Amino acid sequence: MPDGTKYTFGAAPRQQVWNWNEDLPLETMLSADYIGSQWVTHRKVVKWLLREVVDPQGNRMEYKYKGERGWVAGSCVTGDPQWGDPNTRWYHSATRPQEILWSQKTGTGAISAKMRIAFDYANNRADYQVDSWENLECTQAKYTQYRLTTIRVEVWDGADWHILRKYILNNSYYGTAPDQHMKLDSINQYGKGGATLLNTHSFTYSAFNGEFNSLRLTQANNGWGGVVTYGYRNQETRTCKEQSNGSWSNCENKMRYPVETLIVNDGQSDQHTIKYTYDLRSLERQARDGMEYLGFRIVTVQRFTGNSWLFADEVSSERHWFYQIPNDDQTIVNHTLNTLSAAIATPDPKLGKTRQVWLYQKPEVATASGTCDGRSTDTSGRCLMSETTNTWVAKTPGSSGWSNAVDATYASYPRWVYQEKSVTTQDKTSTTAISRELRYYYEMSRQNGGQFGNLTKVEEYADGGTTRLRATTTEYFPQNTTSLYIVNLPARVQVYGTGGDCHSETRTVYSTVGNQYNTQPTNRLAVKVQTALAACSSVADIESNATTYATEWRETRFTYDSYGNRTSEVMSAGGGSAARTINTTYDSTYKLFPIQISHSPGSMVETMAYYGVNNPTGAHPKPLSDAWAYWGAASEFCAVNGICSRAAYNGFGQLIYRWDAIESATDWNNLTATNATLLRGYQYYGVSGYTTNVITDWVAPRCYGNFTRKVYNGMGQLIQVQSPQQDWAYTYDGCTVTTVNKEVDVSYQYDAFGNQKRAGVPVATTATAKNRAANWTAGYSATTYDALGRPFRVVSPNGGET
Incomplete structure (x- = not known):
């Protein structure tokens, strides 16, 4: 890939080796080929099969598959099959993914996986045979009898795999054998441990003209x-x-x-x-x-x-x-x-x-x-x-470079298609118009003399393309060798104004801090960013003049660990001011989570902890098996003064409790729902009679209000905010009061483009909170937009129009 990431496809080379009772290897396929006077089973490279992805730091993903076998008669001869011959020859009929494994940098051997996606199947697919065939017909039919039933997202804790998410796929069939098709009817989503249902996506279908091959999705819920x-x-x-007669x-x-x-x-x-x-x-x-x-x-x-x-x-x-x-x-x-x-x-x-x-x-x-x-x-x-x-524009490579020549081969198989220009005109009349023209360039001169498809310049024009407003240029210094391919990293970005004068320049140095921006990178890690404070420069080595560099450029340097995590950021303020440094430490197991951030000058340290990753402060921290714990979710954040916030989550990784302003030594056993600063609750559409989705934040002291209910429709749009009136009261958290159910609603409505077209005035109510309808009769602000998303009319609640 352009950023240096390597994708490995295929596996073992072709071999004339085969054992009739062996299980099909994951990395090869079998083909029953007629060679000489007999059918022979070969191993062949599976060229499309993605086996591994490795980034430039060595972090890896591995893909594992399971193969399925069919067989044909060993004496099959094209055009003259010999029926009933028991001397069979195996071939590869299907491949199905088994696992996707992830690990941080582990070298070149088998990876020690830290996370995975696992695929489960049932050997009961009923629609695998869609046409008449027999093993003895020598057809080598490609089919599978396995049906994908479950997808599991899991994490390894050093001893066992833990389910973070599980998806169950529910199927049925349309039509009758052998002309039936399997349908995906619904997907059930489960949370931690794969036991509790969060949500179900469902699908319905219709067949056109009664044909089994004309099944179409008609509804998605x-x-x-x-x-x-x-x-x-x-x-x-x-x-x-x-096709039957070849005539038109x-x-x-x-x-x-x-x-x-x-x-x-x-x-x-x-x-x-x-x-x-x-x-x-x-x-x-x-x-x-x-x-x-x-x-x-x-x-x-x-x-x-x-x-x-x-x-x-x-x-x-x-x-x-x-x-x-x-x-x-x-x-x-x-x-x-x-x-x-x-x-x-x-x-x-x-x-x-x-x-x-x-x-x-x-x-x-x-x-x-x-x-x-x-x-x-x-x-x-x-x-x-x-x-x-x-x-x-479409171009194809040739002996003299990229060519615009059009011939049959070029037209059918273009090598490079890119956008050259985009012109947008709005509100055009006979005398006026608002126009914006963008011109795109892919110059070899700004790609170190090569053509790697990078966008090197964007010019912005107005007034029908006659007035240039701005131009942004980007230079690249691609690294293109047999062992390293990093070609898309921007090295210098300059912004020019209408008159052609340069207003802004940023340079990025990769791999080694002593390099200049025009050095080819050996990895994709930016180690130095230089930003012009006064004017752009045509000098490659701007650091050669120390005085000018100190006053006219701001420099930020970065360092990384061997996994590609940024471990330090040093910012020079320029003008003789002291530099500021931020150092970050990551967890020792997954190499993903920042667990400590220190700031200097001074010795200010912030710490973070995550469930299943590292231990927080205080006694009796919650293990990953606890109901509050969800792997990777932040359990604690402690500020530089040692005062912390802690959090608990449900089985779907959603925040349910938060405790603020607690000392780091506080025992976790002392944390309860009652003494939590924040309670967050979730009510979902279709559960307990709800026709909306509601998220409630309730802050202590809760018996006198301090809550906000945000109500969302089925497309995720906020349609109502419910909050208490001043004298609202309810017995809770050991506080005994006389219930006063006075609340205030603000409602919202949207147009076909997703723009907010109505915002209601605050409305007092004592109605039940669940499924409370919007009250537009009290008044609202109405905004009308044109098709470009521009508001052209605003009507206030008193009827005033803007």
Whole structure:
């Protein structure tokens, strides 16, 4: 990878060695090949199989797999199988992941894993055979009878694996054998130990035209009250070539049903609808096409309020034009058969990139005046709010460098596609417009003479590209050898103003602090950052003049441990001021968690502790098995004065208690829910009758209020804040009072873009807190936005309008 991380694929080389009763090795595959006059089982490299990821510091991830075997008759001869021959030959039928292991730097041998993701399977998949085949037919069918049932996220504590999260996948089948398909119906998410259910995501499907291969997702439910419903359109009939007779005719592709509608429901009766319209047809030439499918060239995206497709409820309309065929000009609706074939054979190498986007909005929801205010309109009277044009370039390498030449090979297999320019124009009329143009450069001169695809310069223009506002340049000094590939680290960044003068410069030195910015890095660790205080410099070694360097540059230096953790930061203030140093120490087991931070000048030390990682201060700390402990969650933070905060969590890693301003020597056994500074509670949609999701923070002393309930809808938006009135009272934590249930609500509502369109005034209430509806009759502030997210009208609760 560009940052020096190495990915290793494949495994053992091909060998003509095989033992009939051996288990299939994890790293190889078997293939029954006909060589000479007999079938022979070979080992072959699994070229796609990702085995290991190692970063430049040596931290590693290892991927383990399990192979599955099938068999064919050993005497199989192409075209003349000999039925019933017991001399079988094994082959590789499927591969499934077993574990993903992580460890910090451990050398080159087997890693000592500290964390893992484990995959569990059931040997009961019913849809593995989707067509007629027999082992004796010599087909080497690729299939699996295993069904993924569980995913476990675990941590190693030195003695055993502990479950942090567990996901159970629930399946069912559509259709009848052998033409059935397995569906993912739901995913259950469990917390610590894998015993307590947190949430269930569920999915529903529909089949089109009764075909088992046309199963489509129709609804996704996040379990918190949010639901997304998908609608599909039928793929239209078009001219294509039937495989059965090889002739051109009208046929229908029944495998492709593009999404037509998307309805978002937040669980509170607020819905928004998105409709997709596909104008210029995709290209394909067979009823059941393969790689010939090039997508749609033009897609219109309309947003509506509510579950409606009515023009009256539309809030915006976007038209997207994508690269698809060479020399496309939007006007080509139908192609001749010859043109169609040529387009499929040599599609535009920029296929799928966005060429232009037009954003329209009806005048009554776009402007304060209710008119287009001189903007151009479409045929339905919508105002053109903005237009964005993107320019993309495709190049291929050759003997003389990167070439723009287009030929069949280049067009089908581009080597490098990059964006060259983006121009956005807003509020364009016959006399005025707001324009912003970005130009992108990938200069070899700023990549040490090579081309590694790094963005080296961005120019920003206004006024139709005539006035340059700013230019930002970035230089790189790639390290590209057979053993080291680090090519994307920015070494010098300069910012230029309208007149071409340099206003800002930052230099970054990697690997060795004595280097200059123009030294090729040997790792990706920044050890020195130099920031200009006065002016940019063309001098490579700015430290050669000590006087100028001390007054005109600010320097920050960093050191790291062998795992890549930053252990020190030294900041020079410049101008003769004393430097400031921050030193950080990490845990000794996982090499991930900062456990001590010291500051100088002075001897100020902060300490942190984490459940399952290191011990906090005080007697009787909670072990990882305790109900309050969740691995990796902060259990304690002690400030420089020795005063600490401690925390407890539920089985999902969510904060439930916090104790503030306690001495470091405080015994953990003395901490209770009653003496906690903060209690945090969670109520979820669908549990105990709740139709919302509520997080409550309750601060001591609790019997006289001091709480905030934040209420969220199913899409995670804050819709209400509940808090006590001044004389609220409730018997709690040993405090006996007369209950006074007077509270105050502030409610919120959102538009189809996620903008807050209503903010209610504080409303007094004594109603039950659970599922308390918003009271808009008391008054609210209303904000109206255009499709670009700009507020153009604000109405205050008293009716005043801005």
